[in-house]
Amino acid sequence: MVYQPRMRKRVNAYPIRRAPDGSAFQKCERCGRSVAIALADMHECESNNSLKKLKRPRQSGNVKSQNIEDQPRSAFRFFMEELLDIHKEENEIAIDSKGFEMWKKMSKQARQPYLVKAEKVNSAHTKALLEEENDMSWVK
Known part of the structure; x- marks a missing residue:
């Protein structure tokens, strides 16, 4: 029995998008955060700034350690x-x-x-x- 040669699929390998300096990250012009180029189109500056953050008071030296x-x-x-x-x-x-x-x-x-x-x-x-x-x- 003779095996038929397999047809190889042609894969289009797209080059990875890079910033001008060669890295895969770039800084957002509006917020200044470092964003992955592949995710740059999903980045939203306004939503990141509008989130409430929980700010804990600074702990002094006499804080009770939890046992x-x-x-x-x-x-x-x-x-x-x-x-x-x-x-x-x-x-x-x-x-x-x-x-x-x-x-x-x-x-x-x-x-x-x-x-x-x-x-x-x-x-x-x-x-x-x-x-x-x-x-x-x-x-x-």
């Missing part, structure tokens, strides 16, 4: 952290599976302390976020 303890967590996460503290020497994977089974079998009254802890941390985190949002100023 992992301040992050919101679920009641199950609190339970697992306590379980890991109790069983430090055991295999973590075995502790995870054991903890999951214990959590499923646990009654609502036994889960209550963890739910209270989680709600307390989550509400404090939400309050901190709202305070941070109120401290920010919007600038045109």
Whole structure:
């Protein structure tokens, strides 16, 4: 059996558009931003300037750093952290599976302390976020 030679497709390779200096970017005459030449026809100067930007106040040296303890967590996460503290020497994977089974079998009254802890941390985190949002100023 004889194979027929394949017809090769002719590909028109257009040269990449370049700025006069040879780069693939050029500065916009209106806004002065560097724009890719391939995307220059889609560039809109007015829309870029009209967007509102969120301006954060400058942070001073006495800013409180955020700890992992301040992050919101679920009641199950609190339970697992306590379980890991109790069983430090055991295999973590075995502790995870054991903890999951214990959590499923646990009654609502036994889960209550963890739910209270989680709600307390989550509400404090939400309050901190709202305070941070109120401290920010919007600038045109």
